[in-house]
Amino acid sequence: MDSGDAFGFSRRGVLIGGSAAGAVLVNAGPVQAAPATGDVPTIMPVSLEVNGKRHDLRLDTRTTLLDALREHLKLTGTKKGCDHGQCGACTVMVNGERINSCLSLALQHQGDKVTTIEGLGTPDKLHPMQAAFIEHDGFQCGYCTPGQICSAVAVLGEIKRGVPSHLQEDIVAAPAASNHELRERMSGNICRCGAYSNIMEAMLQVSGESA
């Protein structure tokens, strides 16, 4: 099946295309500060560097970073779970730090370096965290997994940089990657299948390798 074609003709694609076309008529001329009132969309340019590649986009101002990645760049590895920052499925790294891409406008990321699951590794050359998730069965249905893996990679970076956590008794001390520490730091990523204990095993293995 040619999934690209199927995607192109999806209802959502048609809707996005339709609203963008309408906006261009209204907003002819400079993109900046057209008097958008009511439900007239405003289209603005934004450049993102995603997984090392620069993309110049023109987006409805309402487009979240998540929707820019999925609907415009077709990087559908990043998942939309709750779309309200509660589940973590949309976690990506921006300039090296993990964020919820659903709670950020694409326009807020002009010039930013975004890393998605597609940028971490490839089927031929897995990121160590991807390999560890497979080895330890760190998922069942897999929907939350790209967010879990992006978060997990970033968490180990945060521990290395000394970012403190709620569990630390001595908040001045350098944190360590224990099972409980990782659980606390991963609490923004929900897994409905309950693969948590295996995710912790995968993370502990990678943190041991990189220590």
Add this chain to the structure above:
Amino acid sequence: MKAFTYERAQSVEQAAAAVARKPGAKFLAGGTNLLDLMKLQIETPTHLVDVQDLKLDRIEETPEGGLRIGALVRNTALASDMRVRRDYGVLTRAIVAGASGQLRNKATTAGNLLQRTRCPYFYDTNQPCNKRQPGSGCGAIGGVSRQLGVIGVSDACIATYPGDMAVALRLLDAHVETVDPQGAQRSIPIGEFHRLWGDTPHIETSLKRGELITAVTLPRPIGGRHLYHKVRDRASYAFALVSVAAVFQPDGSGRVAFGGVAPRPWRVEAAEEALPRGAEAVTAQVFAEARPTADNRFKLQLATRTLAGVLAEARS
């Protein structure tokens, strides 16, 4: 989400003027709360002024020996700063007790102060809510109010200020520095920043239209042992039912403030003299004017017990 226009302001003055000039305009910092509310059409700004380029992301020492925290310092950066961890530990502890790692990486100091309540009736646009739609009534009064306020509330609204960071800032006597659209600066004591809203629950802070937070300042460190205990429905990533921020000095004196109980961080300085006599002596004064509902009356006992836990840890 309703359509809006967008600009990135290049100066504090430009940002404040832009929001003051356009009805329906709002500042955008991290956006973690604002975008959530825009998706639900609880917030419907027609213009967003992104303030991320204003270079308000530094933490500097003040001539008085305190710290000046830029409005755009991310929660993670603030909690991680070694001066904060060492001298204002209760602030680090409060920040890392809130939200998730992803949110703390994006959320800013000023935005955290301005986050809206998580009252379920505020979030459900099918329900009346005087905060969301002034004059429509309050679904929470007589409704499900387990999470909601027990003190400082009104007949119009029993929501709480939900955050953790501000509870520690209240304890530390922080000030909120602002610039208004005319360029005038002022420094607001944190205790006067969040309003007791009475019959105007849609007005939550003392900020004027277009007034922009530029920094939060901390006075000189006060020493002592810094603690933050948060009681919630799960071990991580949940809002407080009750939280207690406290600093204890070796002579037994101290400060204490409560979160999750009121429209603002709740601190009654006069009650702090009672700390050497135990938790109950303190909370009897702190919550003397409490107006709990049947659903959230338990918070009063929980506040006493949480403070008792904090006192026990301080003595250990």
